[in-house]
Amino acid sequence: MPQQIDTWVVLAFCSAIFMIGLAGVLIRRNILVILMSVELMLNAVNLTFVTFSKALHHMGGQMSVFFIITVAAAESAVGLGLVIAMFRTLRSVDTDEIQLLRE
Amino acid sequence: MLALIPLFPLVGFLINGCWYALFQAPRGCKKAGATVPGVIATLAIAASFVVALFGFIQLHAMGSEHRVIEQVLYNWITAGDLHVDMAFRLDPLNSLFTLVITGVGTLIHLYSIGYMGHDATPGKFFCYLNLFCFAMLMLVLGASMPILFLGWEGVGLCSYLLIGYWYTDIEKAKAGKKAFVVNRIGDFGFLLGMFLIFNTFHTLDFEALRTAVGTGGDLLAAHGADLGTVTAICLLLFIGCMGKSAQIPLYVWLPDAMAGPTPVSALIHAATMVTSGIYMVSRLNFLYSLSPTALHVVASVGAFTAFFAATIALVQKDIKKVLAYSTVSQLGYMFLACGVGAYTAGVFHVITHAFFKALLFLGAGSVIHGMHEEQDIMKMGGLKSKMPWTFITFAAGWLAICGIPPFAGFFSKDEILWQSFSSPNGSVVLWGLGALTAVMTAFYMTRLFSLTFLGKPRFDEKKLGSHHDNVVVHAPVHGHDHGHGHGHAHGDSHAKSGVHESPMTMVLPLQILAVASVIGGFMGMPHMSWLEQWLEPVIPVHEGAVALGGSMEWVLMGVSVAGAVIGVMVAFKFFAPSPEKSEASLQAALGVRNRWPVLNRMLDHKWYVDEIYEAVFVRPIQALSQGLWKQVDVAVIDRFVLGFGRVSAWTGQTIRVMQTGSIQVYALMLAIGVLATVGYLIYGLA
Numbered sequence: 013m014p015q016q017i018d019t020w021v022v023l024a025f026c027s028a029i030f031m032i033g034l035a036g037v038l039i040r041r042n043i044l045v046i047l048m049s050v051e052l053m054l055n056a057v058n059l060t061f062v063t064f065s066k067a068l069h070h071m072g073g074q075m076s077v078f079f080i081i082t083v084a085a086a087e088s089a090v091g092l093g094l095v096i097a098m099f100r101t102l103r104s105v106d107t108d109e110i111q112l113l114r115e
Numbered sequence: 116m117l118a119l120i121p122l123f124p125l126v127g128f129l130i131n132g133c134w135y136a137l138f139q140a141p142r143g144c145k146k147a148g149a150t151v152p153g154v155i156a157t158l159a160i161a162a163s164f165v166v167a168l169f170g171f172i173q174l175h176a177m178g179s180e181h182r183v184i185e186q187v188l189y190n191w192i193t194a195g196d197l198h199v200d201m202a203f204r205l206d207p208l209n210s211l212f213t214l215v216i217t218g219v220g221t222l223i224h225l226y227s228i229g230y231m232g233h234d235a236t237p238g239k240f241f242c243y244l245n246l247f248c249f250a251m252l253m254l255v256l257g258a259s260m261p262i263l264f265l266g267w268e269g270v271g272l273c274s275y276l277l278i279g280y281w282y283t284d285i286e287k288a289k290a291g292k293k294a295f296v297v298n299r300i301g302d303f304g305f306l307l308g309m310f311l312i313f314n315t316f317h318t319l320d321f322e323a324l325r326t327a328v329g330t331g332g333d334l335l336a337a338h339g340a341d342l343g344t345v346t347a348i349c350l351l352l353f354i355g356c357m358g359k360s361a362q363i364p365l366y367v368w369l370p371d372a373m374a375g376p377t378p379v380s381a382l383i384h385a386a387t388m389v390t391s392g393i394y395m396v397s398r399l400n401f402l403y404s405l406s407p408t409a410l411h412v413v414a415s416v417g418a419f420t421a422f423f424a425a426t427i428a429l430v431q432k433d434i435k436k437v438l439a440y441s442t443v444s445q446l447g448y449m450f451l452a453c454g455v456g457a458y459t460a461g462v463f464h465v466i467t468h469a470f471f472k473a474l475l476f477l478g479a480g481s482v483i484h485g486m487h488e489e490q491d492i493m494k495m496g497g498l499k500s501k502m503p504w505t506f507i508t509f510a511a512g513w514l515a516i517c518g519i520p521p522f523a524g525f526f527s528k529d530e531i532l533w534q535s536f537s538s539p540n541g542s543v544v545l546w547g548l549g550a551l552t553a554v555m556t557a558f559y560m561t562r563l564f565s566l567t568f569l570g571k572p573r574f575d576e577k578k579l580g581s582h583h584d585n586v587v588v589h590a591p592v593h594g595h596d597h598g599h600g601h602g603h604a605h606g607d608s609h610a611k612s613g614v615h616e617s618p619m620t621m622v623l624p625l626q627i628l629a630v631a632s633v634i635g636g637f638m639g640m641p642h643m644s645w646l647e648q649w650l651e652p653v654i655p656v657h658e659g660a661v662a663l664g665g666s667m668e669w670v671l672m673g674v675s676v677a678g679a680v681i682g683v684m685v686a687f688k689f690f691a692p693s694p695e696k697s698e699a700s701l702q703a704a705l706g707v708r709n710r711w712p713v714l715n716r717m718l719d720h721k722w723y724v725d726e727i728y729e730a731v732f733v734r735p736i737q738a739l740s741q742g743l744w745k746q747v748d749v750a751v752i753d754r755f756v757l758g759f760g761r762v763s764a765w766t767g768q769t770i771r772v773m774q775t776g777s778i779q780v781y782a783l784m785l786a787i788g789v790l791a792t793v794g795y796l797i798y799g800l801a
Binding site for chain 2: 034041107108110112
């Protein structure tokens with residue numbers, strides 16, 4: 013029987029992925045990469061849910077994951093659609109150049 | 116049935132008003148024609164007259180003790196103690212007023228069809244005129260103070276609208292404004308009086324009020340009222356009368372009100388509206404009779420106004436101004452009568468005055484119409500042969516106002532003079548002022564009459580005509596319009612230039628009013644007065660007059676007739692009736708006037724009253740308003756309000772720096788916010 017990984021290790025791993033995603037959202041200028049970072053953050057949260065579900069023997073966490081995966085799929089579709097529309101009108105996917113609401 | 120009386124003019128007003136506002140005004144009608152709106156308006160008021168006549172006959176058929184017809188339409192106001200019904204009540208007093216208003220009103224409407232024939236907007240004129248009749252009838256028929264007040268304000272509004280009817284002339288617009296403002300001062304007193312009545316007696320209905328006061332005021336104490344309260348009520352209400360009925364010190368608007376069309380002067384500023392003050396005082400006679408102080412004030416103001424206005428009328432040159440000051444003077448007589456407790460005599464004079472003063476004004480209008488908008492009597496003369504009907508009817512009015520027996524004015528004026536001498540509240544001083552006024556009245560009316568109709572013409576008839584033709588050619592649509600001169604387009608009767616007699620619609624009312632001025636006085640013959648009996652349920656007959664005995668009455672009557680005759684004779688000496696002497700006698704009159712230059716100047720400037728008011732009230736108030744505007748409104752309030760705006764704008768400008776437009780910055784803010792919240796939830800609460 014393989015050794016069970018400690019819960020805190022997994023949680024630390026999730027936090028690391030979440031922080032990487034957050035950093036990606038805040039730092040990167042390419043909107044595609046930002047979207048990918050958002051996905052990273054979402055999946056970090058999914059993993060957290062699953063971990064707690066296993067640790068606490070409660071199926072609520074795993075149920076939430078399915079919801080999040082479904083919503084995230086829809087969100088990516090909408091997000092990518094927006095990115096394409098943005099690129100068609102502005103010829104750019106750089107967030108520094110899309111600040112139309114400022115003035 | 117009573118509601119029909121004011122309803123007819125209201126319907127006429129709505130028809131004419133809607134027709135004018137919807138169809139004529141938008142198209143800027145140049146030639147509207149006075150016939151259709153005039154006939155509608157005349158029929159409306161004539162229908163009221165018929166209903167009023169039925170009401171009068173019905174009252175007459177009742178027993179003298181309960182001659183009252185009442186109609187409650189609906190409950191108008193209910194608030195706490197205050198219940199006001201929209202109710203009308205016809206009794207002997209206001210049945211007379213109603214008859215005079217609708218009767219004389221009908222004649223003046225008829226006259227206006229001819230007079231306003233060349234006006235640009237006769238629809239508007241007749242609509243206002245009907246509205247006035249409606250308001251005036253509400254005033255006299257209302258069963259309680261608020262309805263009277265409704266009419267009181269309504270007639271004020273119509274007076275304003277009609278004085279400033281030719282509002283493109285700034286002077287006329289100003290005259291309208293002056294009338295409105297001066298009347299507002301009076302209305303303020305009236306309102307306060309009304310409040311005080313309600314506060315004291317908890318009712319505003321006239322009959323309820325009479326019951327509350329009790330016979331001779333024996334129930335006053337039950338309401339916690341004393342004589343002081345009653346005096347205050349009476350004096351406050353009398354301030355309203357000063358405004359509406361043009362008494363010193365608020366008379367100044369009436370002479371200026373002559374800017375309106377002449378039928379308006381006849382209807383509103385001579386026959387009806389200005390007598391509403393006398394109506395109110397005699398309606399509330401049970402209150403006034405309780406307070407000797409109030410009565411004394413009323414009598415003194417009346418007598419002094421009568422005298423004062425007569426002195427000004429002595430030297431006026433404008434035919435309408437003479438009549439205007441004469442009206443102020445006659446109104447003073449009426450208040451003198453009310454003030455000595457002879458309300459019946461006051462009402463009597465209201466009626467006869469309505470006849471002869473409406474006649475005189477309409478006659479003056481006919482002269483102005485015939486002379487092509489000339490109003491200066493110095494430029495008239497010799498109109499006797501040119502305008503025979505106007506001459507004859509005007510003569511009847513002239514004799515009536517001078518107080519020559521047996522014309523109407525003699526009886527009423529003599530009654531007032533006798534009462535002011537013999538009544539317990541009267542005195543020799545009041546009688547003396549009244550008698551002196553009578554002499555002056557005879558003088559200035561004879562002067563007016565002689566200068567207008569007798570002697571030889573002091574105008575160039577050809578010039579009048581040619582000048583008139585010029586007006587026809589150059590008349591702008593909304594140009595300088597005097598009298599009926601709005602864009603003259605003359606019909607057949609006006610085709611020939613020069614002075615002409617007025618059309619039939621104008622002459623007929625003159626003839627009817629002349630007959631009324633001749634025989635109208637017989638309803639109040641001394642000692643067999645039908646009027647006194649008729650009014651007895653409303654105005655109790657007081658016995659003081661009989662005490663002095665008959666012979667004194669005859670002596671005083673002789674004195675007043677002699678005074679009138681002297682006035683007429685003196686005027687004829689200076690303003691001679693015969694063409695040969697007229698030039699010389701005019702010079703003599705001028706010589707007499709030049710002997711007292713100071714007095715002369717004072718009279719010419721109407722005792723400088725307008726100038727004094729200008730300096731004492733108008734200028735300081737204007738200065739105060741200017742000061743408030745510049746120092747308070749602009750300097751303080753505006754700064755405060757604009758300051759709010761500036762602070763908001765500055766705050767916005769400062770904070771908008773945060774809005775970079777960069778998604779990442781927003782995301783960072785979001786992350787920080789979430790972290791802060793989570794941190795607070797985990798660590799802060801614990």
